[in-house]
Amino acid sequence: MRRIVVATTNPGKLRELSMLLAPLDLEVTGTDAYPGFPEIEEEGRTFEENAVKKARLTAAFTGETALADDSGLEVDYLGGAPGVYSARFAGEPRDDLANNAKLLELLKGVPWEKRTARFRCVIAVATPAGKVLTAEGACAGYILDQPRGTGGFGYDPLFYYPEYGKTFAELPPEVKNRVSHRAQALTKMKEILANLLKK
Ligand code: ITT
8 A cells, every 4th residue: 555645734624635535545644643744834826836845845754755735715806815825814823713704804795796706726746756746626606794514624614605505614525525626636636646656
């Protein structure tokens, strides 16, 4: 069995990525299995830059193939914000409730048709030898004016997904994991990954 290190400090992401990777014959490890693992600064301007940086540094540190996800929410009314700043939209440390409260405040009184948004995700896989591959996914919806549901993480309680008439936080994990931006990116990556690990 081959090992892959998932480079995330976000427990919600780790849960989803582990579920999504489960069908592959892989041992999935988090970075907490590696003492002294450094904090990775994300100062890139795109999801791709950040995902590649996280995957590269993780592969270099651990000596294993690494997979990183950089993702976020783009709200059209806010010109694409919070985008790459989604995790720390309301400041340090990362706080999902504060982020959601800030988003609601900024969209106060904005009519439904202008509340369009999308989640984006770029998955990067890097080998210790320095080979890097990326794949991306996106998922379109609307930002509600109050939270609904308790599942998922991050902005899920505010993200209304029209195809199911529910927020991502109201969908069972296996349903979110079929349709989400992360699922789409990972589906594309899985094919690439299967080939890479065969070599
Ligand atoms: P790592 O960098 O350690 O993986 P992070 O949370 O800092 O963790 P990102 O920089 O990629 O990761 O920020 C992603 C943020 O975007 C995340 O914290 C959420 O606020 C939001 N987000 C991404 N995917 C999401 C999802 O499926 N549901 C809800 N919010 C999501």
